[in-house]
Amino acid sequence: MKTFRIGGVHPEENKLSADQPIKVAALPEVAVFPLGQHIGAPAKAVVAKGDKVKVGTMIAEAGGFVSAGIYSSVSGTVQKIDTVIDASGYRKPAIYIKVEGDEWEETIDRSEDLVKAADRPDLTPELIVEKIKNAGLVGMGGACFPVHVKLCPPPGAKAECVIINAVECEPYLTADHRLMLEKADQVLVGVDLIMKAVKVNKGYIGIEENKPDAIKLMTEKAQAYPNIEIVPLKTKYPQGGEKQLIDAVIRRQVPAPPAIPISVGAVVQNVGTAYAVYEAVMKNKPLFERIVTVTGKSLAQPSNFLARMGTPMSQLIEACGGLPSDTGKVIGGGPMMGKALMNIEVPICKGSSGVLIMNDKEAKRGKVSSCIRCAKCVSACPMGLEPFLLATVSAKANWEKAEAEDITSCIECGSCQFTCPSHRPLLDNIRIGKQTVMGIIRARNTK
Amino acid sequence: MGKLTISLSPHVHSGDSVQNNMLNVIIALVPAALFSLYAFGVGAAVVMLTSVAACVFFEWAITRFILKAEPTVCDLSAALTGLLLGFNLPSNLPIWIIIIGALVAIGIGKMTFGGLGCNIFNPALVGRVFLLISFPVQMTTWPEAGQLGAYTDATTGATPLSVMTTAIKNGDASVLSQLPSSMDMLLGTYSQGGAGCLGEISALALLIGFAWMLLKKTITWHIPVSIICTVFVFAGLLHVANPVYANPFQVLFSGGLMLGAIFMATDYVSSPMSSKGQLIYGVAIGFLTVVIRNFGAYPEGMSFAILIMNAFTPLINNYCKPKRFGEVVKK
Structure with a gap:
């Protein structure tokens, strides 16, 4: 069985909601759309207070080439343009829309009929990319990188294959799994289009x-x-990491930055993205809803929802039986790379693959003791780094050493900290080091 | 709703702990401990218990009264050091000497450097080598196996290693006929010449422990296998060149070689971190061991070889980096 060649760990899978068919989540009363929900420039609002919108109406346009437009997931009236605390924990500009009815833009094909690529000979590569760009598509795996950017290889690079990430290596999450079981035909058309x-x-x-x-x-x-x-x-974490997946599938390793996947001829997209590509290209449907796993050991009914963007997470949690009384932590995403949320009113965004509720006991970290130099972090690191060393030099602010030890190659997968018997906050320290070193490198390059 | 915990990912942990790793090593030592009880009886029990109790006591006392820190004995590392020290001692060693060994192992070998994780040398070996140099008579007279009721009054005899040294010194290969067969040495079922320290009596019991640690992923194969292969090849070449050097199987199953390769050299703190570094470290230990055994003043070279390479560990760590992702040549 194929897998990536360096490091990796196997956390408990806990796919509690794997057997739960996708349910359509109820419409929210007010939908909230943060303007920066992708990598790159935030989108720019094109609606004003009092404007009427339909499902699929563009409410914010792309703020640059590496950016993506935002489309309303509901019909109603723009209530205000204000701020909201998003999954990152920061307050970001956002558009609030009061929901009235459920009226869709006429251009969207709402039929269930499967349209294959062969049915649409008019679709040129340029047209497909154009449609994807105009649908505001971003990577649905969580990184939220605008899709059309990845589909336009930089000069000199040539794509040789498309690799679809349907690994879902994060424990608990089952959104991609359910999508494949329920929308296999559409996913395949989407892959064909990519x-x-x-x-x-x-x-x-x-x-x-x-x-x-x-x-x-x-x-x-x-x-x-x-x-x-x-x-x-x-099954091995972090197989869903772009570089790990390429290594696992086609046995090529993307060299250290500035090399990118296309440098070895691969274009990687998430399976959820493939489905969104199908809907955008064949059904003229912009990205305004996605599948979200809401799960946790204390939750009454872990579920998979088809939820409109802007729906508050609290509403989905309520639909699963409500927030358990022993809740200690709520995570946007999976337990290995997800972000702990400050409150549960955070809206579902393009990258919200899951909401994980952890109880008090699970939420606490173990007691930190000294490093016993067992080298388990070194064996676990999928990038071939030495996490114990990177964490130490970062804590000592020795940035030259951190850079020399390739700290910028860290993909922040958390395997080191997961495996550390001394419960050391390795990744916390490495993140500080990585961000600082990247800042130093940027400053040096702009001189 | 109560307050939500905010922390950075990862939000889950493997559940592994220092204590768990130490416990797995201790479990791996159980077969050898049982075998030493079978071979040396009361003496083995007294030595092991004294050593473990003294090491745990010294660690507790030092953290409590000198460092005034939270005691760390619960992580079981002191108990493990005690057990390993006991395994390296003869079963007729008086209690007071064992206590001195434990004090040196924990006090000097470990706590002066800053406790678990900071020591440069393997604490149990520091204790053993200190005793070997300070009490050369007591530390080199080994009771014969099979005297279950005896302790300090046990009859001592020649160990396989001293037989090998005599053969080399006299240049007389016929002395080697006094050695037990390779199979007896592997199993520890000696009919004659079965003397030695507690933990080295049965290579098989130690290998069972090795299998357990591999199964539990407590250690990787790199260090033990590289030591064993190096010793086998080097001792084999010597044996072929001149029959006064014992055959490589007997070399492998004698003395502290297995104990050292499997349990002492693999000490987390004092061994290299990358697998490449571990292989270099293992090969060097194997080479040094054979050199010291055959050409040095002491019949046993394992402890010295490991301590010497412990000193090189930081250097090895500095130069042996794991293979970075993306360094693999594109196929």
Whole structure:
């Protein structure tokens, strides 16, 4: 069974909601849309207080090339343009829309009919990218990188294959798993479209072996697509990391920055993104809803929802039986890389793959003791770094040493801290070091 | 709703702990401990218990009264050091000498450097080597196996290592016929010449412990395997060149080689971090051990070889980096 070659850990999977079909979440009363919910420049609001919008109306336009527009997920009236605390914990500008009814833009094809690429010979690569860009698509795995940017390789780089990330290596999350089980045909069309957009004729879909039903179904459905190969992967975290996935699927390692995946010929997109590409291109539907796993051991009914963007997380938690009384921590995303939330009114955004509720006991970190130099962090690091050393030099503010030891290669997957028997806050320190060193490098380059 | 905890990811932990790792090493030592009780009886029990109790007491006392810090004995590392020190001693060693060994191991070997994680040398070996130099007579007379009721009154005999040294000194390969067979040395079922320290009596019991630690991922294979292979190859070459040097199987199963390779050299704190570094460290220990055994003043070279390489660990760590992601040549 294929997997990436360096490091990795295997956290308890806890896929509590794997058997729960996707439920359509109720509309919120007020939907909130932060303007910066992707990597790159924040979007610029194009509506004003009092404006009427429909489902699918653009409410904010892309703020640059690396940016994405934002579309209303509801119909109603713009209440105000204010700020909201988002998943990052910072207060960000946001558009508030009071929901009135559920009226969609007429351009959106709401039928369930499957449209295949063969049905649309008019779709040129340029047109596909254009449609993706106009739908405000960003990577749905959590990083939220605007999709059209990745589909336009920089000069000199040539795409050789598309790799679809259907690994879902984060414990607890099941959104991608359910999507494959329920929308396999659409996902495959989406993959086909991405391949057309970057002009390659090889596509891979990497799925971890802990989802045998999805591997089976996708393999059956992919019979109709000779250029798309389903690749079962050994369950290991962080296989969903872009570089780890490329290594696992095509055995190529992306060199250290500034190299990017396209440097080894790979274009990686999340499976949720492939589905969104299908909807954007074939159904003219901008990105305004997504699948969200709401889960946790104390939660009455862990579930998967198809939720409109802007829905407060509290509403989804309520639909799962309410916030348990022993809640200690609420995480936006999975337990390995997700962000602890300050409150549960945070709106669902393009990158919200899950909401994880941890109880008091799970929320507490273990007692820190001295490093016993057991080297487990070194074995676990998927980038071949020495986390114990990076954490120490960062804590001592020795930035030259941190840079020399390749701290900027850290992908912040947390495997080191997960595995440390002394419960040392390795990644906390490494993050400080990485950010500082990247700042130093930027300053040096602009001189 | 109460207050929500805010912290950075990761939000889950493997559940591993220092205590758990130490406990796994102690469990791995159980087969060898049982075998030493079977071979040396009361003496083995007295030595092991004294050593463990003294090490734990000294660590507790030093953290409590000198460092005035929170005692760390619960992490079991002091108990492990005590057990390993006991394994390195003869079963007829008087209690007061064992206590001095424990004081040196914990007090000088570990706590003066700052406690667990900071010591440069393996504490148990610091204790053992201190005793070996300070009490050369008591530390080099080894009771014969099988005297279950005896302690300091046990009859002593020649160890396989002293037989090998005699053969080399006299240049007489026929002395080696006094050695037990390789199979007896592996199992620890000596019919003659079965003398030695507690933990070195049965190589098989130690190998079972090795398997346990590999299974529990307490250690990786790199250090023990590189030491064992190096010793086998080097001792084998010597044996082929001149038969006064014992055959490599007997070399492997004699003395503290297995104990050292599996339990002492793999001490987390004093061994290198990267697998490449661990291989270099292991090969060097194996080489030094054979050199000291065959050409040095002491019959046993394992302790010295490990201590010497402990000193090189920071240097090895500095130069042996794990292979970075992306360094692999594109196929």
